[in-house]
Amino acid sequence: MTQRQFLLLCFLPLAIFTLAFLALPLARLILASSESEAGWAIYLKILQTPRYLSTLLQTVLVSVAVTFAALAISTTAGLFLVRNTFPGRSVLLSILTLPLAFPGVVVGFMIILLGGRQGLVNQLLPGHWVFAYSVLGLFLGYLYFSIPRVLLTVMAAAEKIDPALEEAALTLGAPSYRITLDVLLPALASALIAAGAIAFATAMGAFGTAFTLATKIDVLPMVIYTEFTLSANIAMASALSVVLGLVTWALLLIARSFSGTTVAAGG
Numbered sequence: 001m002t003q004r005q006f007l008l009l010c011f012l013p014l015a016i017f018t019l020a021f022l023a024l025p026l027a028r029l030i031l032a033s034s035e036s037e038a039g040w041a042i043y044l045k046i047l048q049t050p051r052y053l054s055t056l057l058q059t060v061l062v063s064v065a066v067t068f069a070a071l072a073i074s075t076t077a078g079l080f081l082v083r084n085t086f087p088g089r090s091v092l093l094s095i096l097t098l099p100l101a102f103p104g105v106v107v108g109f110m111i112i113l114l115g116g117r118q119g120l121v122n123q124l125l126p127g128h129w130v131f132a133y134s135v136l137g138l139f140l141g142y143l144y145f146s147i148p149r150v151l152l153t154v155m156a157a158a159e160k161i162d163p164a165l166e167e168a169a170l171t172l173g174a175p176s177y178r179i180t181l182d183v184l185l186p187a188l189a190s191a192l193i194a195a196g197a198i199a200f201a202t203a204m205g206a207f208g209t210a211f212t213l214a215t216k217i218d219v220l221p222m223v224i225y226t227e228f229t230l231s232a233n234i235a236m237a238s239a240l241s242v243v244l245g246l247v248t249w250a251l252l253l254i255a256r257s258f259s260g261t262t263v264a265a266g267g
Contacts, residue, residue, distance in 0.1 A: 104208020
């Protein structure tokens with residue numbers, strides 16, 4: 001067996017997997033979106049139908065809000081954990097990354113226990129504080145499982161920053177906020193872009209949490225689910241899935257071009 005034949009043999013499982021589980025299902029999804037009376041104009045119908053368009057915009061806005069909130073919280077916490085050693089640090093880090101162990105349905109259930117009709121907030125505070133089934137509840141659920149993904153990425157990048165850069169800035173009399181803006185954030189820029197892309201893509205496609213919480217609001221994964229299961233509208237469900245994939249893929253492509261690293265969606 002020649003080296004060329006050996007390499008081809010090694011790539012054969014990858015080629016089979018790519019064709020069977022990626023290329024063919026994706027091609028079938030795209031073709032299924034045109035199998036209606038509207039044909040390929042179904043994508044124009046999405047933009048012309050208020051429900052679909054508002055759902056798409058709402059999904060993007062919630063995902064963007066989750067991304068920026070996760071970046072702000074995780075960057076602050078990540079820099080603190082990297083720069084400081086104290087008793088209980090490992091326990092705190094374990095707690096912050098605990099959401100990685102929970103599926104979306106469990107996260108949604110936890111938000112209901114916090115802000116549902118019988119939730120903790122509603123029992124402790126006066127008034128009727130039910131937010132679990134609103135955009136706020138969905139935002140908190142998405143944020144809960146986005147923070148650990150961003151946190152681990154930021155911490156890995158922060159550990160590689162040369163402390164001498166900060167020491168030099170301090171020696172020159174730079175205040176703390178200037179060190180953060182001029183030294184730390186530029187050094188973390190690639191990691192922040194990559195982590196933000198992961199958070200955005202995860203929020204865009206999250207289904208379990210949305211399935212549990214989105215009773216009064218529409219997000220794209222839920223609309224896709226209802227179109228497919230309740231309305232048997234396979235063409236529209238396929239078209240919405242393609243749109244969801246294109247929006248997420250475009251963001252990942254932009255993030256990769258800015259970060260210079262491989263960006264992949266998680267969860």
